[in-house]
Structures are given as structure tokens and as C-alpha cells.
Amino acid sequence: MKFRKRFFLQNKIKILLIFTIVIFVSIFLVKKNEKEDIQVIKNKKSDNSIKKVPPQKKLIKLETKIQKGDTIINVLERAGMERQTAYKLFFDIKPVYNLKKIRAGNKFILYKKDNKIKKIVYEVDPDSLLNIVKDKHGSFKGKLIIIPYVIKTDIIRGKIKDSLFESILELGEKPELADILASLYEYDIDFNRDIRKNDTFVVLVEKKHLNNKFIKYRHILAAEFINRGKSIKIIRYTNPEGKTAFFHPDGRAVKKMFLRCPLPFMRVTSRYGMRRHPVLGFSAKHNGVDFGAPVGTKIRSSATGYITKTGYNRIMGRYIMIRHPNKYISHYYHLNRIKRGIRSGIKVNQGETIGYVGNTGRSTGPHLHYGLQKNRRYIDPLRLKSPTKNPVKKCYLENFKQYSAKIFLLIYSNEIVNISEKLQKVFINYAKTKPYLKGL
Numbered sequence: 001m002k003f004r005k006r007f008f009l010q011n012k013i014k015i016l017l018i019f020t021i022v023i024f025v026s027i028f029l030v031k032k033n034e035k036e037d038i039q040v041i042k043n044k045k046s047d048n049s050i051k052k053v054p055p056q057k058k059l060i061k062l063e064t065k066i067q068k069g070d071t072i073i074n075v076l077e078r079a080g081m082e083r084q085t086a087y088k089l090f091f092d093i094k095p096v097y098n099l100k101k102i103r104a105g106n107k108f109i110l111y112k113k114d115n116k117i118k119k120i121v122y123e124v125d126p127d128s129l130l131n132i133v134k135d136k137h138g139s140f141k142g143k144l145i146i147i148p149y150v151i152k153t154d155i156i157r158g159k160i161k162d163s164l165f166e167s168i169l170e171l172g173e174k175p176e177l178a179d180i181l182a183s184l185y186e187y188d189i190d191f192n193r194d195i196r197k198n199d200t201f202v203v204l205v206e207k208k209h210l211n212n213k214f215i216k217y218r219h220i221l222a223a224e225f226i227n228r229g230k231s232i233k234i235i236r237y238t239n240p241e242g243k244t245a246f247f248h249p250d251g252r253a254v255k256k257m258f259l260r261c262p263l264p265f266m267r268v269t270s271r272y273g274m275r276r277h278p279v280l281g282f283s284a285k286h287n288g289v290d291f292g293a294p295v296g297t298k299i300r301s302s303a304t305g306y307i308t309k310t311g312y313n314r315i316m317g318r319y320i321m322i323r324h325p326n327k328y329i330s331h332y333y334h335l336n337r338i339k340r341g342i343r344s345g346i347k348v349n350q351g352e353t354i355g356y357v358g359n360t361g362r363s364t365g366p367h368l369h370y371g372l373q374k375n376r377r378y379i380d381p382l383r384l385k386s387p388t389k390n391p392v393k394k395c396y397l398e399n400f401k402q403y404s405a406k407i408f409l410l411i412y413s414n415e416i417v418n419i420s421e422k423l424q425k426v427f428i429n430y431a432k433t434k435p436y437l438k439g440l
């Protein structure tokens with residue numbers, strides 16, 4: 001027993017010794033590790049301090065469009081600049097560019113940092129910008145920059161499947177091209193109603209490129225739209241006097257006194273047009289046409305004229321009436337809202353927004369009631385043979401016709417190339433189905 005006890009005790013001591021050694025070693029290792037960890041953290045911290053960048057306040061880009069009646073002073077004041085500073089900017093920049101010339105619709109871009117205006121960019125015209133910065137001494141410096149666009153001409157052909165908008169997108173083009181085309185053809189084609197499946201179009205368009213990248217469309221030089229078998233050609237022509245406009249091949253102006261529809265070409269709802277939905281139809285008893293459209297859709301003045309009346313009543317809802325030359329009056333009813341600034345006596349241009357579609361007055365759904373009077377008698381706006389605007393001057397007609405013929409020759413000659421390519425593809429596909437033709 002004694003021996004056993006001793007043996008046991010000896011063992012116990014050994015175990016304790018081993019145990020303590022293990023504990024010491026592990027404590028040492030943990031400490032070492034901790035030290036390493038700390039070192040790592042320290043290293044990381046020092047790394048951070050090297051790379052540390054002072055917290056950057058973001059440069060905020062604010063884009064606004066110059067409104068009708070805006071002056072540079074109120075544009076800058078709206079952007080948060082003090083009136084005095086705005087005047088200083090105007091006079092500092094004057095030797096480079098007279099900001100009195102700012103035009104409604106042009107872009108104005110402000111770069112703000114820490115709530116201070118750092119840089120201003122004004123889009124003088126589609127090809128040039130005015131850059132304004134403040135120097136160390138607090139005066140404004142302006143620089144006019146001409147954007148070095150490269151103009152490339154392209155021929156785009158398409159076929160309508162569903163809508164012009166979708167066909168354009170399917171061709172890999174941008175929606176803007178559909179808008180430009182629709183606005184060019186709106187006097188001849190109602191893109192919400194007339195357009196049909198398998199209608200075709202071809203457009204000769206200029207594209208602006210910068211660093212080999214497409215930026216935006218420039219001018220449409222010519223176009224042909226075949227709507228339900230009827231060809232409608234349009235040519236952009238600059239006469240020897242330098243005046244540019246769009247004409248049909250016989251010299252008639254494309255623009256007419258009245259737009260066919262006061263609502264813009266609607267990208268999405270245009271689809272319904274083929275099913276003839278938006279137009280609920282013309283009826284003699286209600287003296288106009290009803291155009292179904294979502295609440296808030298812009299309403300444009302169908303022709304240039306003067307606002308004679310705006311108001312509200314329980315039948316017409318919110319309404320606008322416009323007097324045009326040649327004793328025409330146009331009516332717009334059931335508006336949700338009249339555009340700010342539109343009131344009696346104001347002149348409006350053709351296509352200018354005057355209000356927004358609504359469902360006010362005696363109306364069963366959002367729509368625009370559009371009425372037209374000639375000599376105080378109601379006429380059908382859809383059957384109106386709208387007076388045309390200035391045709392090509394007689395003395396330039398020959399010149400114009402030659403130009404027009406040349407441009408369409410260019411378009412059609414390119415078509416021949418395309419057709420042969422298509423034929424080749426057809427043959428290759430055909431060959432695939434006939435093994436014995438392989439190797440041809």
C-alpha cells in the first residue's frame with residue numbers, strides 16, 4: 001500500500017509538473033500570439049494612417065433647365081447664390097459670354113460641395129459649353145468649350161411590329177430617335193392611331209460621336225415612312241438663303257398650322273393605338289374629339305395663338321381656349337391642371353405645353369376633349385385640312401428637287417447592298433438544310 005501510495009504521489013507530482021509546464025507554455029504562446037495580434041493591429045493602424053484620406057465631402061451635381069422668362073440672376077438665386085454674387089458672376093463672365101443670352105430649355109449644371117457652388121456649366125448650344133469656376137481671388141472665370149463631336153451619317157431601316165418606339169429599340173437605337181421621328185411625322189401620321197403592323201421606315205440620320213462613342217442624334221436628313229402602303233417622304237433642306245426646314249418631295253412644308261393631336265406621341269400607350277383604344281371617337285353632339293390618356297399627360301397647344309380663356313365649370317372641368325390666326329379657336333377640356341403662367345392674353349407657340357390631362361367636370365375617365373372652331377362653328381379636328389406653312393420658294397424648287405432626288409438615291413442604293421446581304425443569309429440558311437450543298 002505504502003509503495004502504491006508513494007508511486008501514486010510521485011505520479012501525482014509528475015502530472016502536476018507536466019500540467020504546470022503545459023499551462024506555462026500555453027500562457028506564453030497565447031501571450032506571444034496576443035503580442036503578434038497587437039502587432040498586426042498596430043501595423044494595420046499604421047497602414048490606415050498612411051492611406052488615410054481626409055473625409056471627402058461629395059461634389060453634388062444639380063441640373064436644371066432654363067425656364068421661359070428666366071434671367072441668369074434668378075437662375076443663380078434659385079440655386080442658392082446670393083444676388084450680389086450672381087451679379088458679380090454675370091459681370092466677370094461678360095467678356096467671355098453674355099449670360100443675358102441664356103435660352104429657355106438649355107441646361108444649366110451646378111456642382112456644389114459643402115453647400116458652396118464650385119463649378120457651373122451652361123450648355124450654350126448642342127456643341128458648346130460655358131465652364132465657370134471661381135479663382136483664388138474670388139472672381140469668376142469663364143471658358144467656352146467646343147465639344148469635338150464627330151458626325152457620322154447612318155441609314156436606319158425598320159419595320160413596325162408593335163409600335164414605332166419598340167421597333168426603334170429593337171434596332172439598337174435610342175428612344176430619342178422615335179421621339180424625333182414621331183415629331184417629324186406628326187402632321188402626317190397619328191402615331192397613336194394610324195400606325196400598322198408591317199409599316200416600314202427608313203431614316204438617314206446624323207449621329208454625334210465622341211471618342212468613338214455614340215453620344216446623341218443630330219439632324220434627320222431624310223426619312224420615308226410607308227404607312228398602310230402609302231409612302232410619306234421628308235427631306236431636311238437648307239435653301240441658298242441659309243433657311244432650314246423640312247419638306248415633302250414636291251416642296252410642301254412638313255409643318256402645318258395645326259398639330260393633328262394636342263397630346264404628344266406616347267411611347268407606352270402608342271401600343272394601344274393599333275387597337276384604336278386611345279381615341280374614343282368623334283361624335284357630333286359633343287363638339288370635339290376625346291383622346292384617352294393618363295392623368296398628367298402633357299397637353300400641347302395645337303397651333304400658335306393667344307389664350308382667350310381659362311377656367312373651371314362643372315361640365316368642361318378645367319379648360320383652356322386659344323384663338324389662332326384665320327379665325328380658328330381651339331378648346332381643351334377636363335384638365336387636371338393648367339400649366340403655370342398660362343392665362344388670358346398670353347401667347348403660346350404651336351406644341352407648347354399648356355396643361356395636363358385630367359378627369360375634371362363631366363368626364364367618365366381621364367381624357368382630353370379637344371374641340372376646334374372655325375368662324376365660331378365647330379369643325380371635326382380629325383378631318384381638318386390644316387393650312388400648310390411656307391413651302392420651298394419657287395426660285396429654289398428646282399435646286400430642292402435635285403437635292404431630294406440625290407439623297408433618296410443614296411438611301412435606295414444602300415438598300416440594294418442590304419438586300420444582297422439578306423439574300424446571301426437566306427442562301428446560307430437554305431444550304432444548311434441541304435447537306436449536299438455543303439462546301440458551296
Ligand SMILES: [Zn+2]
Nearest residue numbers: 286289290369
Ligand atoms: Zn368630349
